[in-house]
Amino acid sequence: MTDIQIQGDLAPVDARLTGPAPQEAIHHGPTAADRARSVIKHILLIAASVIMIYPLLWLIASSLRPTEVIFRTPGLWLNDLYVENYTQGWYALSYPFGQYIINSAIVVVGSIAGNLLACTLAAYAFARLKFRLRGLWFAIMLLTLMLPFHVLVVPQYILFNALGWVNTFVPLILPKFLAVDAFFVFLMVQFIRGIPRELDEAARIDGCGHWKIFSKVMLPLMGPAIATTAIFTFIWVWSDFFTPLIYLTDPIAYTVPVALRSFLDATAGSNWGAMFAMSVVTLIPLFLVFLFGQRFLVKGIATTGGK
Amino acid sequence: MSAVSELSTIHRVKAKTPEEKRLAAREAGRDNKAGYLFLLPWLIGLVVIVAGPMFASLYLSFTNYSLIQAPEFIGLDNYVRMFNDPRLLKSLSVTFIYVIVGVPAQLIVALAIAMLLNEGMKGLAIYRSIFYLPSMLGASVAIALLWRQMFEADGVVNQILRLFGFQATTSWIADPQFALWTIILLHVWTFGSPMVIFLAGLRQIPGMYYEAASVDGASKWAQFRKITLPLLSPIIFFNLVLQIINAFQSFTQAYVVSNGTGGPADSTLFYTLYLYQRGFVQFQMGYASAMAWLLVVIIAAFTAINFYFSKRWVFYGD
């Protein structure tokens, strides 16, 4: 059994991979060449970053301009800060915008809990357990990803209507507890399969049943997959428009994307300023979740494998 | 161990003595029970929420269904009509181009950036968040509108090109030759999702492999080929399969950028956009359902091919 080292987060790898050049044998620490390479890399990354976030910068800049001016000003430069988009936009709809954020938060938290619970269970079954028809069920699971949702919408709506769940959050959250998001099941299957079976065997020999292996061995090692699932669920559910559109009829229950759409009116003027301002406001939780959540993404395998 | 054989067969150890046979049977039975128990939430979800509507939509594909009145059985008429529908063929070709060009392009960029960010460096967390941002925004109406504006005749892209001396007067977004490419570019721009998944996968590769290799004098490129690629292959495979499945069903970006029309001369008429038009705008949900099931067949074929070839290059630790 080999030992696997704990992988740190920001360990500088450059020097290790390239190895010391002969004339550098006396130097410790980064050389001029290393620093130059690092500077170039940073320059490239910064340039790429600007390209990546230019649209976001434009969004933020536009949210600080009055609506009439937004589409006539191409640049990013701001003369004044027009904060009314924020202060008025918050109250522009039937309810203060915080109401919609709370609604979205409820749906999102429920969805994350559901996905984490149900998808890990199903993934463990597919990846580690041998049972009859496993291949068939796996194929069916993938199949469920392939049918465009526009044709599923109406039959599902009829189903949920028959159950009396229209105008509740139930159709938005309950499916997550039933592992309907095959994307995450498949993701976790692939991660689990990357974990050496020796660990299972070791636990089995120690007398653990499947549940213990799952909860005590697998789950801790699946950190990145779990973090990925949580983050992606958050972002996708937060931005989901169509499902809340058809299931939530009472405006007080609207989630953020539906509320944002209310600012637009294709047949008259739209309140772009307020819509952009509220879009920026709703992007903040997304950004924060990712900023803090990515720490868990990078925890590598930390395990002592030895006996 | 190949992915396909892993999934499709049950590993049977040759049990010789009755004692062994009994043990083997008990093992299999034990896994059976445990397997279905772990699978229970998913099975319930499948049966209650997914299977019913899926069968319903299959049934609808054989009907005339306006959403407003009850469906009326018409047999294979929808499928026959599909083969004579020039817009359907056009939407298929648009979608194929998008998948065949957009998916590899996006994945290559995602992997490259993920590798770049995998090495520790100052500001890593910030860079990672910045590169992930577009994925968070990608589906938003505001960004798609801005994207359209950027590629207009006087948009930002042309302004920058003019700075470099090009005669940039084409309206990329209004020209049927180029409109699709702006959407492909938008797809590549939102490489954050597969990038994050690649990062998570890269992080699971123990650093000591790289150390050992560099001690042996292996170049970075050799390390990439011999260590990174094989150990990352399950994740690459995952991203490939799922990005293809998702790309075939891409809807929102085309919808917003083309204002729901499918762009200049149907050049951005993605398959699901056309499906949506038929189903919800023209009240022909039966036809749309038939289109949906054709798409299932196409995607299933691509996925099956993916799985078949994965035997050759995907390397699992178990």
Add this chain to the structure above:
Amino acid sequence: MALNRRQFLIGAGGLAAAATTMGLGACAPGSSGGGSQGGGGEGGETNLALAWWGNPTRNKNTEAMMAAYMAANPNVKISGQPGEFSSYWDKLATQTAGGQAPDIIQMDMNYISEYGSRGALLDLGSVDTSKFVEGTVDSGKINDKLVGVNAGINTAVIMANPKVFEKAKMDLPDDKTWTWDQMIEVGAEAASKAGVPTGVGQLINSDTMFGILVRQRGKNLFTPDGIGFDVADAQAWYDFLLKGVKAKAFGTPEQISEVLAKPLDQSPVVVESGAMQYQNSNQLLAVSEAAGQKIEMLRPPSLAGKATERKGWYKASMLWSASAKTKNPEAAIAWINWFANDQAAAAIDLAERGIPPNAEVLAAVKSKFSPEQQVVAKFIEDTKTEVGNTPIAPPPGGGTIAELLSRHGTDVIFGRTSSAESAQKFVDELKSNLQV
């Protein structure tokens, strides 16, 4: 054991599928299952669900109207379902399919026959439309049954930006005598002298302007039997577009294509990249506000050069309908009646949805209109002698005419097809859409 489990699962799946499919069947109008959302309380409250699309202003107005109505009718409780135009129809279709259509539905001319001719809308014959301006009631009739009550009048206009004309040192054209060719000339001159790309914009997807041309040629867009025009009419329209593009009056094909995707507040007249554009009269306020200046309204041109022969008509900018499966038909009709005839309602809504079709109500509340709305009201009044018969609503499948017209028109102006080819393709595709 495994077999039993499998049997059970397959059985359950089949049941679920069967249940869903039966649910689909049960949602046909006239069958027993399913009902609208409004319920009736025993001996007391009636619940109505009211759906509309709009913007924050209209939302506030409508909520105020709901509150006023509930204050006047304590037994009625109305819950609102505001929405946004493009997603409104997806939601309505889904709700209707599921048997959960709202009791009172704001309806659009492009969709009214899809719902009306399939029996999804309530007969509103008992709504009092006696005081309505002539020609404003018929647009809500499908097969002689009134299923939509006009919620606001508008009519087709050409809006002009006075600043652009000033820059071109031109007067506004005489819209009582101008012809289609003269419109091209004015547009070309204004565009070149003012240095703007678009002389007359937003024509390419205007089925209304096309309809005006068709009517001036003596035909109709739609008849009860189908299409009322032929390929020659479509070709005349496409030739007109080609002529305008060649004369540099409408902009380049790329510019036309770009403008096609833009919302109202980025249209040429608003951002001063165009001298004139097609618009609906009730959008004057929105256009003026977005442009930040006064906008002029002109009559559409005529073949004969006489405004009285331009065969315009009063459109219903939107209508009020009710679900055929509502549990409270009388209450729904009562509300629609109130909206159409009660001054209290009009005093809140003013002209936001269009000019009130009830002439008495209009007279009573006109003084409260904003200046732009007064201009619109006057325009509608002034052009009374120029309107002809109200065209019938597009039959099912006919709502796609604008998209078809524009798609084939784009081929023509880009030179990919001839006007004759595209006209034929357009007519063929429209005919096939009507048949399904």
